Amino acid sequence: MVRHRAQRAQKAAKNAAQKVADKARNIDLKKVDLPRFDWERGRFVRRDAEQVVGHSFHAQDVAWPSRLVGWLVNRYIRLCEMTSQVTVAGDGPFIKLQAARRPVIVLVWHGRNFQAIPMGRLLISPITVLTSRSRDGAVIANIIRPFGFQAIQGSGTGKAAGKKTNPKKRGAQAFRGMLRHLKNGEMVLATADVPPGPVFEVGPGMVKLAAKSGAAIIGVGASYSPELPLPGTWDKSRLPLPFANRSLAFSRPIYIEAGDDAHIEAECARVTEILKATQAEAEQMLGK
Numbered sequence: 001m002v003r004h005r006a007q008r009a010q011k012a013a014k015n016a017a018q019k020v021a022d023k024a025r026n027i028d029l030k031k032v033d034l035p036r037f038d039w040e041r042g043r044f045v046r047r048d049a050e051q052v053v054g055h056s057f058h059a060q061d062v063a064w065p066s067r068l069v070g071w072l073v074n075r076y077i078r079l080c081e082m083t084s085q086v087t088v089a090g091d092g093p094f095i096k097l098q099a100a101r102r103p104v105i106v107l108v109w110h111g112r113n114f115q116a117i118p119m120g121r122l123l124i125s126p127i128t129v130l131t132s133r134s135r136d137g138a139v140i141a142n143i144i145r146p147f148g149f150q151a152i153q154g155s156g157t158g159k160a161a162g163k164k165t166n167p168k169k170r171g172a173q174a175f176r177g178m179l180r181h182l183k184n185g186e187m188v189l190a191t192a193d194v195p196p197g198p199v200f201e202v203g204p205g206m207v208k209l210a211a212k213s214g215a216a217i218i219g220v221g222a223s224y225s226p227e228l229p230l231p232g233t234w235d236k237s238r239l240p241l242p243f244a245n246r247s248l249a250f251s252r253p254i255y256i257e258a259g260d261d262a263h264i265e266a267e268c269a270r271v272t273e274i275l276k277a278t279q280a281e282a283e284q285m286l287g288k
Contacts, residue, residue, distance in 0.1 A: 062138045062142075073139075077117055084242070084243065085246070086246050086247065086248065088122070089247070094250045095122065099124060102215075103186065103187065105206055106189040106220055107189075107191070107220065107271070108219075108220045109235070111235035111238060112222045112279065115238070117147055119220065119222070125187050127150070127187040128150045128151065128152050128178065128187070129144055129152070129188070130174060131152070132169065137153055137155075141153070152188075157171075159197075175208075188209075192206065195234065197235070207256055210255070211259070217251075217254040217256065217271060219254070219271070219279075221249040221250075221275075221278040225244055226244055247283070249282035254274060
């Protein structure tokens with residue numbers, strides 16, 4: 001009885017193996033739907049998986065080489081911070097606004113954002129940074145997270161592009177997200193000038209956000225001495241160097257009243273002049 005069952009099982013196994021072998025001979029390898037490696041996500045995905053498009057990157061979704069770049073840049077900024085001596089001016093009102101749980105919009109020039117990252121030591125309230133919905137924006141989000149910054153992705157388009165804002169950049173969605181953070185008494189940080197320029201000119205987006213939310217704008221000037229200019233960059237970026245002196249200067253709070261486009265344009269000019277003066281103060285503190 002046992003031998004009979006063993007023989008039947010062996011025969012069934014042989015038949016199953018023969019069927020698999022017959023099917024394998026008829027397989028067209030060109031038609032096999034094998035997983036593909038998605039370099040943007042950094043993992044294998046199904047062939048029919050939705051492609052990652054240029055303006056939908058998230059910090060967690062970029063491939064590991066981009067995450068590695070973010071980690072290395074973060075370590076470099078840490079090195080510059082740890083080996084430098086900092087001088088801070090005008091931070092009293094900034095600290096008081098945080099202590100009172102008042103909403104604050106922090107603005108820096110685009111080419112000085114890496115110099116300003118270490119100001120995370122002065123933060124009391126939660127702060128969210130506006131980054132672009134791009135691979136570069138996701139890398140920046142990975143750079144700033146260890147400093148205590150959260151990221152919200154979306155951006156507008158600078159006037160130098162000569163075109164309307166691309167909806168894929170999700171600037172409107174980011175505007176609403178920042179507005180929610182401000183209504184909770186938190187802070188948001190953004191670059192004042194919008195790619196691709198003009199450089200050192202405040203765009204209307206953050207000014208409109210201040211008018212709608214009632215938040216105070218605080219301009220931040222940041223500088224290192226020495227630092228290396230990066231040629232060919234639209235924002236006149238400079239690379240901070242280790243074992244340097246650095247400075248942080250804070251402007252007085254700026255409040256924006258709601259108004260028409262002409263009023264917003266005039267306010268943009270006012271904030272531009274204040275932010276330029278604040279950056280100049282930060283450089284003068286280092287004798288530059």
